[in-house]
Amino acid sequence: MVRADRQGAHRVAFDKNRKIIIKTQSTCGICGKPVDINLKPPHPLAPTIDHIVPVAKGGHPSAIDNLQLTHATCNRQKSDKLFNNKEKKEPKIIGNRNLPQSCDWTLYKS
Numbered sequence: 001m002v003r004a005d006r007q008g009a010h011r012v013a014f015d016k017n018r019k020i021i022i023k024t025q026s027t028c029g030i031c032g033k034p035v036d037i038n039l040k041p042p043h044p045l046a047p048t049i050d051h052i053v054p055v056a057k058g059g060h061p062s063a064i065d066n067l068q069l070t071h072a073t074c075n076r077q078k079s080d081k082l083f084n085n086k087e088k089k090e091p092k093i094i095g096n097r098n099l100p101q102s103c104d105w106t107l108y109k110s
């Protein structure tokens with residue numbers, strides 16, 4: 001996660017907006033489930049402020065429009081997706097269509 005606190009002016013705005021979000025939002029912006037704001041890190045469901053567009057991708061570091069409440073674990077999974085998708089291949093779809101085609105019907109005797 002990109003830290004906003006190295007940039008002084010943004011830090012003040014970020015802290016202000018973080019408080020507003022914790023007061024006004026109660027669901028995770030990623031999974032849509034309720035966030036318990038009383039949980040504390042390192043609890044995976046602790047509340048975290050997420051940059052909707054990551055700062056590294058040109059998102060605003062402190063604008064409230066670019067911040068949302070999320071679970072710590074959801075936020076983590078999101079950044080994994082954003083930053084590792086070049087290395088990861090498309091997940092294999094495991095479904096009926098991918099069952100091994102092992103039956104050779106030309107040998108089938110009726």
Ligand SMILES: [Zn+2]
Binds near residue numbers: 030071074
């Ligand atoms: Zn979530």
